[in-house]
Amino acid sequence: MKTKFFSGLLAIMMMLGLALPGSTMAEDVIKLGVTEPLSGTFKDIGERYLDGVVYAAKVINQNGGLLGKKVEVIPIDSELKPDVATRKAQNLILRDGVQFFCGGTGSSVGAAMSQLAYKQNVIMFTYGMDAASMTSAKCNKNFFRPGGSTDGRSFALAQLIVKMGYKKVGIIGQDYSFGQEALAAFKKKVAEISPDTKIVAELYHPAGTKDYGPYISQLISAKPDVVFTPNWGNDLTLLLKQGRPMGLNQKIFSYYINDEVTIEALGDDKLMIGNMGAEIYTLSIPTQKNQEFVDQFYKDKGYYPTWLRGKAYIATMFWAEAVKKAGTTDVNAVIKAWEGLTYDGPAGLWTMRACDHQAQVPYWFTEIVKENRYFKHAFEIPAGMSSAESVAVPCEQTGCKME
Numbered sequence: 001m002k003t004k005f006f007s008g009l010l011a012i013m014m015m016l017g018l019a020l021p022g023s024t025m026a027e028d029v030i031k032l033g034v035t036e037p038l039s040g041t042f043k044d045i046g047e048r049y050l051d052g053v054v055y056a057a058k059v060i061n062q063n064g065g066l067l068g069k070k071v072e073v074i075p076i077d078s079e080l081k082p083d084v085a086t087r088k089a090q091n092l093i094l095r096d097g098v099q100f101f102c103g104g105t106g107s108s109v110g111a112a113m114s115q116l117a118y119k120q121n122v123i124m125f126t127y128g129m130d131a132a133s134m135t136s137a138k139c140n141k142n143f144f145r146p147g148g149s150t151d152g153r154s155f156a157l158a159q160l161i162v163k164m165g166y167k168k169v170g171i172i173g174q175d176y177s178f179g180q181e182a183l184a185a186f187k188k189k190v191a192e193i194s195p196d197t198k199i200v201a202e203l204y205h206p207a208g209t210k211d212y213g214p215y216i217s218q219l220i221s222a223k224p225d226v227v228f229t230p231n232w233g234n235d236l237t238l239l240l241k242q243g244r245p246m247g248l249n250q251k252i253f254s255y256y257i258n259d260e261v262t263i264e265a266l267g268d269d270k271l272m273i274g275n276m277g278a279e280i281y282t283l284s285i286p287t288q289k290n291q292e293f294v295d296q297f298y299k300d301k302g303y304y305p306t307w308l309r310g311k312a313y314i315a316t317m318f319w320a321e322a323v324k325k326a327g328t329t330d331v332n333a334v335i336k337a338w339e340g341l342t343y344d345g346p347a348g349l350w351t352m353r354a355c356d357h358q359a360q361v362p363y364w365f366t367e368i369v370k371e372n373r374y375f376k377h378a379f380e381i382p383a384g385m386s387s388a389e390s391v392a393v394p395c396e397q398t399g400c401k402m403e
Contacts, residue, residue: 035103038077049104052312082112104128107178117142127315135358139400146315154185156363156386170224175204182230269378281310290346318343355395360388
């Protein structure tokens with residue numbers, strides 16, 4: 001009976017691409033740890049990011065693997081706590097020899113993982129931890145961002161708002177590194193390109209706020225033409241859901257306005273229609289490669305690679321290209337190979353800048369409308385693009401001193 005049980009267990013593990021401790025199977029696997037909140041308030045964010053990484057691994061494995069090896073994704077529940085994420089990652093490094101990690105949720109988690117990666121000489125990359133400091137003053141050779149930053153995204157939305165002629169802007173963000181840096185970058189770019197555009201309200205609130213009443217009242221009193229926010233997840237949902245009935249009727253410009261979960265959770269399309277956003281990946285990017293990606297993903301999964309899934313997929317494929325170029329999983333070789341590498345994917349050309357390991361990427365604008373090709377509820381249509389060059393911070397201005 002024990003022999004049959006063990007044989008059955010071994011067969012299951014082989015199908016899942018898992019390896020027993022000490023097994024030679026481990027030699028044929030490249031492990032990728034994914035640090036996401038897989039429990040708690042932001043669980044749905046973490047799960048969607050993880051879904052994109054898992055799909056990328058599936059595509060890689062179906063096409064012969066990476067350097068002839070199978071990519072194995074290891075989910076890590078960060079609980080959105082830096083100490084939890086680093087403790088779990090450290091165990092995987094020491095126990096299982098994991099050399100590659102990624103994640104998209106929580107810049108505070110990303111900053112801690114970046115330091116761990118440097119100390120242990122492994123690689124950490126992110127597709128959604130956007131705080132600019134991680135590729136500026138806090139940069140290091142073991143951390144890569146094949147995705148956007150608060151600087152790039154805020155610059156893009158500042159350009160859009162100024163181009164549309166708005167002169168009074170209210171801004172509100174989460175009171176931690178990500179929100180603070182996002183608002184700072186937005187103010188910097190507005191002052192640079194349109195000195196007569198005024199910030200009439202600047203508000204910060206704790207992440208996970210439940211009652212937005214006091215903040216909304218201050219925004220309304222300031223009488224802005226439009227509102228800019230980098231809020232994400234439930235913080236964006238509640239800002240809109242509580243703000244509209246109180247009279248916050250201005251157009252919202254947000255990093256993440258095209259989150260279909262947020263739109264559906266609002267339960268009223270009128271709360272969202274007309275709002276605009278900028279992202280490094282959107283379903284509506286008008287390129288042939290994106291259409292092919294969206295169609296194949298939908299065929300395979302039965303739903304669309306919206307927002308988080310698309311970003312995580314593209315970033316993971318970019319990482320895989322760096323490993324291919326290196327021709328080895330040696331961390332130092334992969335670091336060297338990734339620097340200066342360009343990946344031509346569904347969201348256009350992404351180039352990994354060597355000076356700070358910040359990918360230079362275009363930002364795609366979207367507007368939320370009632371009629372769309374993807375959902376019965378309101379969703380995005382394309383509304384233009386800011387080029388990578390137009391939102392780039394020159395290397396000498398980043399403060400990055402690569403070690």
